[in-house]
Amino acid sequence: MRQEFMVASQSNGNAPRIVALPAVKPESIEADAIVVFLTEGGVGSGAIAEFDTAAAGIVSRIIGTGEITGKRYECVPILAPNGLQAGQIVVIGLGKREELDAGTLYLAAATAARHLAARPRAKVVFVADGSWTSRQLEQAVAGAAVGMVGQDLYRSEKKRTPFGTTVWSNAPAATVDRGAMIAAGVNLARRLINMAPDDLYPQTFSIEAAALAGHAGVEIDIWDEARLLRERCHAILAVGKGSSRTPRMVILRYRGPVTNDDFPDLALVGKGVTFDSGGLSLKPSDSMLTMKLDMSGAAAMLAAITTIASMKLPIHIVAAIGLAENMTGPSAYKLGDVITARSGTTIEIHNTDAEGRLILADVLDVVRGMNPRRIIDAATLTGACVVALGNDVAGLFTNNQAWCDTVAAAARAVGEPVWQLPMYAEYDEQIKGEVADIKNVGDGRWGGAITAAKFLERFVGGIPWTHIDIAGPAFAEKPRPWTDGGGTGSMVRTLIELARGS
Ligand code: BES
Ligand code: MN
Ligand code: ZN
Numbered sequence: 001m002r003q004e005f006m007v008a009s010q011s012n013g014n015a016p017r018i019v020a021l022p023a024v025k026p027e028s029i030e031a032d033a034i035v036v037f038l039t040e041g042g043v044g045s046g047a048i049a050e051f052d053t054a055a056a057g058i059v060s061r062i063i064g065t066g067e068i069t070g071k072r073y074e075c076v077p078i079l080a081p082n083g084l085q086a087g088q089i090v091v092i093g094l095g096k097r098e099e100l101d102a103g104t105l106y107l108a109a110a111t112a113a114r115h116l117a118a119r120p121r122a123k124v125v126f127v128a129d130g131s132w133t134s135r136q137l138e139q140a141v142a143g144a145a146v147g148m149v150g151q152d153l154y155r156s157e158k159k160r161t162p163f164g165t166t167v168w169s170n171a172p173a174a175t176v177d178r179g180a181m182i183a184a185g186v187n188l189a190r191r192l193i194n195m196a197p198d199d200l201y202p203q204t205f206s207i208e209a210a211a212l213a214g215h216a217g218v219e220i221d222i223w224d225e226a227r228l229l230r231e232r233c234h235a236i237l238a239v240g241k242g243s244s245r246t247p248r249m250v251i252l253r254y255r256g257p258v259t260n261d262d263f264p265d266l267a268l269v270g271k272g273v274t275f276d277s278g279g280l281s282l283k284p285s286d287s288m289l290t291m292k293l294d295m296s297g298a299a300a301m302l303a304a305i306t307t308i309a310s311m312k313l314p315i316h317i318v319a320a321i322g323l324a325e326n327m328t329g330p331s332a333y334k335l336g337d338v339i340t341a342r343s344g345t346t347i348e349i350h351n352t353d354a355e356g357r358l359i360l361a362d363v364l365d366v367v368r369g370m371n372p373r374r375i376i377d378a379a380t381l382t383g384a385c386v387v388a389l390g391n392d393v394a395g396l397f398t399n400n401q402a403w404c405d406t407v408a409a410a411a412r413a414v415g416e417p418v419w420q421l422p423m424y425a426e427y428d429e430q431i432k433g434e435v436a437d438i439k440n441v442g443d444g445r446w447g448g449a450i451t452a453a454k455f456l457e458r459f460v461g462g463i464p465w466t467h468i469d470i471a472g473p474a475f476a477e478k479p480r481p482w483t484d485g486g487g488t489g490s491m492v493r494t495l496i497e498l499a500r501g502s
Contacts, residue, residue, distance in 0.1 A: 015184060017165045018145060020176035021125075023047075024169050026054040030085045031167065032121040033077075035112045035144075037105075037129060038063075038070040039097040047129040047170055056081050059091060071095060072104060073111045073481045086125070090116060103415015105132065105140040106493075110147030110482035117148035117160040124163045128170040135413055137171055141179025142493065143482070146186050151486040153194050159484060178311065182496055185307030186489030188212070189299040193475065193487025197275035197292040202240070202248040202323035205274060205295065209250045209302050209321070216254075216306035223249040233362040235341040236322050239355040242279055242332025243325035249363060252302070252319040254309045264318040267372035268305060268495065269363050271356045271379035272298030272323040279326045279352030280334060287383075294356070296474035296487060297378035298323065304495035313499050320367050322359035326352070338436045341365065343459055346436035354440045356381045357455045364459040374403050375465040376498070377456065378491045384448030385469040389419055394473050394490065396420040397453035400464035407466045410497040416490065418468070427454045 026034070036048050036059065043049045043060050052059040058081045062068045068076050072095030080086045092112040094100055109126065116124055126144055128137055150160030168176045192200060192208065200208070206222045213220040225246040228237055233249065240247035250272075253264075273294035277283060283291065298321040305319040333339070337349040339358070343365040347358065356379050367375060385395040394411075396418050398404035404420060411418040430442035430451045438458060442451030453467050473490040476483050 016145060016148070016162045018141065018176060018180040019165065019167055020171045020173040021167055021169045026051045027083055028085065029125050029169070031123045031125040032086070033088045033090055033116050033124050034080070034086045035090045035092060035116070035124065035126045037094050037108060037127070038068065038091050039094045039100065040070040041097070044097070046131055047127050051127055055084055055089070058089070069093065073108055075111050075115050075481065077115065100136070101415055102136045102139040102413060103417070105136050106143035106415050107482045109140040109143035113144040113147030114160065114482060114484070117150070117162060120161040122164040123167065125167040125169055128168055130170060134172070134175045137175050138179040138182065139414055139493070141168055141171070141176050142183040142186065145180055145183030146489065147482055149187050149190070151194055151484040153191065154196065181307055181311055182493055185303040185496060186492045188306070189296070189303040189489040189492050190487040192299040192302070193293055193296050195292070197325070200292070200295070201245040201274045201325055202272070203245060205272060205298065205323050206248045206250050209252070212302065212306045213252055216309040218306055218309045219253040221251040223251070231366070232340075232342045234339050235347065235358040236324055236362045238333040238337065238339045239273070239326055239358050240324040242329040243327035244329065245325045247322070247324035249366065250321040250323065251366070252305050254305055254317045256312060256314045256316060258314040261316050264316050264370055264372040265374070266315060266317045266499065267367040267370065267375045268301040268317065268319040269360060269367055269375060269377035270298035270301035270319070270321045271295070271360055271377070271381065272321045273356060273359065274323060274325050276326045276353070276355065277328060279355060280328055280332055281351045281353040282328060283353060290475055290477060293475040293487065294380050295323070296380050296470055296490060299487070300378045300470070300489070300491045300495065303489065303492045304499070307492070307496055308499045311496070315499050315501070317499060318367065318370055318372060320363045322363040324355070324359055326355045341459070345438060345458060346433070348433050348436040348439045350439050350441045354452070357440060357452050360456055361459045364456060368459065368461040368463060372463065375460055375463050376407060376468065376495070377465070378468045378470055380471045380474050381469045382449045382452045382471055384445065384452070386472040388421065388449055389472060391472045393417045393419050395449050395469035397423055397450065397467040397469070398465065399423065399457055399460065399462070400466070403464040404466045407468070407494070407498060411494040414493040414497045416494045421450055421453070423450065423453060423457070427451055431455050
């Protein structure tokens with residue numbers, strides 16, 4: 001069933017202008033600011049050395065005073081010397097040259113951009129270095145375009161103003177264009193995550209998705225409550241029962257050029273809990289405060305498939321997103337309830353706060369039925385994963401090591417930190433049901449990220465599958481040098497990289 005909606009999305013309407021220039025002489029650059037990248041140990045050779053020579057040695061002289069070291073993410077604004085047309089220079093540190101990677105460049109460029117975006121700038125020029133790989137340059141371009149966007153959705157006085165024009169000097173246009181598209185995807189996910197839960201709930205999320213899919217030329221199906229019932233999606237329906245906002249499932253399809261395959265090459269699955277109160281297993285107030293973030297997996301998948309479509313990548317992809325609000329209303333699902341998931345597996349509810357895996361059970365079953373070659377899901381699934389890996393690293397879980405290695409390689413290529421956790425069969429014991437097939441929590445809280453993954457594994461039917469728990473990296477509670485905080489757009493870059501067949 002297809003539903004038509006009015007376009008409610010401001011989406012990528014006012015996309016910032018990002019352009020490429022061949023190498024230009026520093027003295028001829030007219031801009032509000034020039035950003036140059038410095039590794040530890042001095043200007044050396046390359047773009048920054050040329051810049052330094054043209055700028056009367058200003059960078060090397062300040063390095064001599066010890067004020068600039070090139071340490072990772074050190075951001076030093078200096079006045080441009082006479083002879084330059086630019087107003088100011090920002091020197092941004094990259095750390096050790098031999099450790100330089102795409103992730104460092106993404107965060108360094110974001111740090112410089114965030115600093116400069118504190119005031120309006122008509123034009124900012126970033127000087128790329130010829131020694132960077134095209135992936136590294138792409139990620140630097142993306143980082144700059146992400147860093148200049150703040151967390152200002154609801155602020156009457158914005159803290160950040162995106163630059164009128166961003167120029168990348170010394171950079172091929174095609175690479176810069178791809179970086180800009182990647183950034184648009186990341187910023188889209190961030191915007192959705194940052195939306196207040198009373199603005200973004202299952203229905204409005206699906207309206208946003210319809211608008212974005214329309215722009216990107218992606219096919220969309222929206223399953224409302226009636227359709228979910230007909231499809232026997234009793235797990236996702238159970239989670240939504242405590243809310244006046246009914247659940248949705250959003251299914252998006254993109255068929256790229258040169259794919260004549262009947263089956264999707266890749267299925268993307270996202271957890272979209274638009275607010276997680278914990279349900280009757282109510283969360284304490286402090287842990288509930290940021291639970292609008294609980295649709296970050298869904299946002300990542302929507303952003304990834306629309307960006308992949310706008311990049312016209314040659315792949316056939318389906319994305320399926322489960323949307324529900326986990327609340328405590330009079331019809332809320334209860335502890336001791338037994339639910340029959342779409343696959344027929346019966347699940348006893350021991351904790352209504354373990355809702356993400358229930359939603360994913362039905363979505364994974366829908367996707368399994370499409371027979372994709374590989375499945376990947378992203379979910380803010382467990383606090384246990386944050387305990388294990390901290391705030392910046394996503395957890396990987398798989399039933400197929402080769403597929404997991406591919407995912408990890410893509411994440412590494414774009415600089416998103418991930419770490420695999422084990423899936424020993426012994427953990428299966430923990431989710432055996434007392435009265436039903438399985439229960440929705442493990443025995444006690446130890447290994448909670450893994451027992452959650454083991455639960456999901458039940459619903460993928462042996463298809464190569466990798467699960468990414470992004471409970472840590474999806475959201476920055478505090479500002480960091482490269483972000484004002486809020487949604488980070490975690491895994492959007494990795495998913496796009498995956499679709500490129502890295
Ligand atoms: N959405 C949470 C997980 C989460 C926690 C995400 C912190 C981001 C930051 C999830 O639905 C949840 O509540 N998980 C429980 C599972 C438990 C009840 C087995 C948890 O982690 O405590
Ligand atoms: Mn929960
Ligand atoms: Zn949750």
